[in-house]
Amino acid sequence: MHPLGTPPDEQPWVDKAAELAARFATTAAAYDESAEVPAENLEALHASGLDQALLPVEFGGENLSYRAYGEIVRLLAAGCPSTACIWVMHVGAACGLVAMSAPDTARFYAEEYTAGKRFANALSEPSGGNLFLLPQQHALPVDGGFRLTGAKRFTSGCEIADHFLVNVLVDGVPTFFGAAADETIAYLPIGDTMGLRANGSRLVEFHGTVLRADRRCLPPKGHRPNRISSGLPFLSLGVADAAVAALIEHARTRAIPTTGESLSAMQWLRFDLADVHSRLDAAGMYANHMSWLADENDTAFDMATMRAKLLANQVALDAAQLALKAGGGSGYLSTSPIQRILRDAYAGWVMAYSAEVCRDRISAELLDG
Ligand SMILES: Cc1cc2nc3c(=O)[nH]c(=O)nc-3n(C[C@H](O)[C@H](O)[C@H](O)COP(=O)(O)OP(=O)(O)OC[C@H]3O[C@@H](n4cnc5c(N)ncnc54)[C@H](O)[C@@H]3O)c2cc1C
Structure with a gap:
């Protein structure tokens, strides 16, 4: 087992999320088109037991690690990023209320969340x-x-x-x-x-x-990681994974009209893909490091979320832009997943803290600290 990866006893949860994500991927384009909230996906996530597993043990959960949680968000985002986004917010709000409330209220929120109420x-x-x-x-x-x-x-x-x-x-x-x-x-x-x-x-x-x-929530008693800032980098990493997958699928099947050669043989594409994929791997490793800091409740987690989000937001955009370049006119069509993935990649950048705010915080620590 990699020390930054999902603990082996939690792997079944990741496998379950992978199955659900594959199912969600089949309707992601339709939900994008209708802009309807994917309620059935969110219900399926709840029915799988994943929501409850994230609660602390004393509230009936399994206190699922941040490492497993990150991997799950990434898989869901590659399948249907709108589902992943609402889920991160749902989990973040519910677990936040449980963590920050007085004991009786915390129990109330844990029961509501376990019963399938939405946050x-x-x-x-x-x-x-x-x-x-x-x-x-x-x-x-x-x-x-x-x-x-x-x-x-x-x-x-x-x-x-x-x-x-x-x-x-x-x-x-x-x-x-x-x-x-x-x-x-x-x-x-x-x-x-x-x-x-x-x-x-x-x-x-x-x-x-x-x-x-x-x-009313109580003032924090000490440092505590949270499921929103730890989830957002993985939202972008999942979108980047989807971009790379769409690119590879297109490049393998597309022949260049003038030469008949496969698009996948083009050197510019091969070099750019190697570059973006290496940066995706690095951003993924850094995000896993951030999750590990969260599991350790290390205060370095707070700045790590900025770096993890910045790296993930950037690589999602780069991967999606490269996919569009490879896709050419086909990728520009509304029927192609590539145009949707590019639009999805921009969302991570905008969501707080935006990439600019992350940069500002990181530089403030370096220059003004
Ligand atoms: C898809 C999506 C889902 C979201 N879901 C939720 C949700 O569930 N709950 C919720 O509360 N919010 C949610 N948000 C809101 C989000 O988290 C941000 O708060 C919001 O998008 C940013 O605010 P703004 O658009 O007013 O941008 P502004 O903050 O006005 O930023 C405008 C520009 O200025 C830059 N900027 C701003 N401040 C600084 C700074 N200090 N230094 C340098 N540059 C700066 C920004 O990067 C941006 O380029 C969501 C946003 C999106 C796009």
């Missing part, structure tokens, strides 16, 4: 963008909690969510809450995203929503 992250604000951990919207004290009137943008899977992880300012301090979907919360279409079109992002409007005091 989403309502963190990014229209004016805050990448600064999703620094909300600008205030929640004001009322009987039993705090009232929020405001909006969050790009909440993946919001319309099927039963619970949201929300952050707001309470007395000027960023504070997390769990909020149940109710009639005070409205979903406004903001246009489908260019990539991950089936991720179900909407503008989520809170109209005087009461954030219950007993659903």
